[in-house]
Amino acid sequence: DIQMTQSPSSxxxxxGDRVTITCRxxxxxxxYLNWYQQKPGKAPKLLISPASSLQSGVPSRFSGSGSGTDFxxxxxxxxxxxxxxxxxxxxxxxxxxxxxxxxxEIK
Amino acid sequence: QVQLQQWGAGLLKPSxxxxxxxxxxxxxxxxxxxxxxxxxxxKGLEWIGDISHTGNTYYNPSLKSRVTISxxxxxxxxxxxxxxxxxADTAVYYCARxxxxxxxxxxxxxxxxxxxxVTVSS
Numbered sequence: 001d002i003q004m005t006q007s008p009s010s011x012x013x014x015x016g017d018r019v020t021i022t023c024r025x026x027x028x029x030x031x032y033l034n035w036y037q038q039k040p041g042k043a044p045k046l047l048i049s050p051a052s053s054l055q056s057g058v059p060s061r062f063s064g065s066g067s068g069t070d071f072x073x074x075x076x077x078x079x080x081x082x083x084x085x086x087x088x089x090x091x092x093x094x095x096x097x098x099x100x101x102x103x104x105e106i107k
Numbered sequence: 108q109v110q111l112q113q114w115g116a117g118l119l120k121p122s123x124x125x126x127x128x129x130x131x132x133x134x135x136x137x138x139x140x141x142x143x144x145x146x147x148x149x150k151g152l153e154w155i156g157d158i159s160h161t162g163n164t165y166y167n168p169s170l171k172s173r174v175t176i177s178x179x180x181x182x183x184x185x186x187x188x189x190x191x192x193x194x195a196d197t198a199v200y201y202c203a204r205x206x207x208x209x210x211x212x213x214x215x216x217x218x219x220x221x222x223x224x225v226t227v228s229s
Contacts, residue, residue: 001168032212032213034215034216036152036216043201043203043219043220043221043222044152044201044216044219045219046215046216046217049206049208049215049217050208050213050215055217087151087152089152089215089216091212091213091214091215092212093212094165094212094214095154095165095166095167095168096154096214097154098151098152098153098154099151100151101151101152
């Protein structure tokens, strides 16, 4: 299986901050990388797939980049509704695997 | 807009079989992979497996010996069975639609059910 490692595991930030989350794959996955947002008690929501393609309806303050083994999710100006846990997922090969998550908390 | 609604037993004893069903409303059933994903309390997401609308199945190797995913295309429903459950299988179980944007790989989970908490306890 391809292992996905996110960093940091959690971070504290203020409204308006620029936030960057990193995801690293254990082998090259080209750009086959998806990002999800999950709020407490809710199902995850697909934000970006693949790597840098924003899903319809997702605010433009979210962006993704990377290829090969290293990827980033950036929130350009953190909004109150962005406090959540973010997961990356490789879509290069079955079995699909997720990172362990990054929790974005209010500072 | 597609909606996924899931149901099934929420409390099981060790060694019993977990059984969940997910119905798909408002969208096409064909052309997608229909998936099950779980999340232990306070932990991350684990893909369990998925099934194409044609019935091809793909399972997480760590669960493969205990998992069966099936589909009833005429009813736009798919189901999960996980046998011989233990406390380690306690989790919120989600059904999800897997969208493939290319011929190999590229699976993204773009619609999700509401989740079902399944607790395994004696």
